[in-house]
Amino acid sequence: VQLQASGGGLVQTGESLRLSCAASGRTFRGLATAWFRQAPGKEREFVAALTWNGGTTYYAASVKGRFTISRDNAKNTVYLQMNSLKPEDTAVYYCAATTRLGALTTKDLYDYWGQGTQVTVSS
Numbered sequence: 001v002q003l004q005a006s007g008g009g010l011v012q013t014g015e016s017l018r019l020s021c022a023a024s025g026r027t028f029r030g031l032a033t034a035w036f037r038q039a040p041g042k043e044r045e046f047v048a049a050l051t052w053n054g055g056t057t058y059y060a061a062s063v064k065g066r067f068t069i070s071r072d073n074a075k076n077t078v079y080l081q082m083n084s085l086k087p088e089d090t091a092v093y094y095c096a097a098t099t100r101l102g103a104l105t106t107k108d109l110y111d112y113w114g115q116g117t118q119v120t121v122s123s
Helices: none
Strands: 002-006 009-012 017-024 032-038 045-050 057-059 067-072 077-082 091-098 117-122
Touching: 002 091, 017 032, 017 091, 017 117, 032 067, 032 077, 045 067, 045 077, 057 067, 077 091
Parallel strands: 009 117
Antiparallel strands: 002 017, 017 077, 032 045, 032 091, 045 057, 067 077, 091 117
16 A cells, blocks of 8 residues: 655644545555654654544544544545644654554554655744
């Protein structure tokens, strides 16, 4: 499966963005999906995940209550709605998917990765 992330941009503190991750080659059905991010000089870190059936979500503590992960099966797209953005949210955001079972917060679990989209939040 190929993943294409989009929707990044430059916003001010407190504003919102919605990232999209479109899949080609197969549908998201049966795939757990997630968003990770990587800031300059830092490790790639977990942001949010959605189980294979879309029934359960997981969030990093730093984004819980501000970000929402969701999936539209008809559009074969996963979203990350980001509200109340902060400068520390600045990073390249990557979508990922996996057929494997395990801890969805662990980047090593994921087989498929999108190319990343830049999010910059100015203060």
